[in-house]
Amino acid sequence: MKSKVQGPSGRPDKLPDKRAYKKNTVAILLLLSYLCLTAGQVSAKLAGMVLSSKHVISGIPSPQLALAFAFGTYFFFLLRGLLWVFLLRKLKLVLAYPLMSIGYILVLAVSFLFFKEPLTVGKMAGALLLMTGVSLVSYGEVRQKKAVERAAERSAEKEL
Amino acid sequence: MNPYIALFLMVLLNTLGQLLVKRGAVRIESHLGRAQLIRSMINWPLVLGGLSVIAGPLLYMYALTKVDLSVGYSFSGLTYLLVILGGHLLLKERITLYHVCGTLSILAGLAVWNMGFS
16 A cells, blocks of 8 residues: 555645645635625625616516615625634734725725726725724734733732 | 715614624523523624624615715724724723724725815
8 A cells, every 4th residue: 555655755745735725725715705895895786776776787677686686785794704704713813904904995996897986086095094094903903902911911920 | 864874873783783793692602502502692782783783784785875885885994993982982992002093094094085086
């Protein structure tokens, strides 16, 4: 049985493999989250458009269409929430929040390309400011957690 | 209803939902069998949180009947502000300088985003 014998050279290769695997999962989770985010937003806007009696797809009665888009919105929102939970298991908070805030740019792009909404300098600058803000807040969360841990350690030392 | 009021309500419900679900999920007991699991899932923070999670998207879709998608989505930035405030007031979490600067940046971003500057 040749396949069961493990050569000594097989071991050192394993560690980088695992790391590459983890990186791939994070990348896939991120891509899926971005997809769910944009799909959910597009679906919500389409539902809104149908509800305000604009023609989106001709031939399908609007109550059914609105229901379908509303269902899609809930589906993608829920899926995104699940993906977020999984992402937080693989990625630190300080990285996860800024990476997800790229969604502001994505939604801006989608609303410009799909719905022909005006793309202004203000919106682009606003997206950058929002992303900066989200990053700062997530870093603040890390600092806050560390402060709580330090305080807990100190009180434990006092008890000893 | 004014679409902006709907957007503010949505942000409020999202924040409440997050805080309540966090609080309710801690009470779930899965080690005592299925009946106990279901019974522990029916606690008021989790039920209220679930309801606000359901109501949020409805308000969002209503608001999007009247405003652009890019305008509606920018308001999701307010969630961070409310989560920080809620965490501070309800869960006694500390606010750092980074929180303050981040919140100001988010608010400035929202203002710049919606004022235009074409």
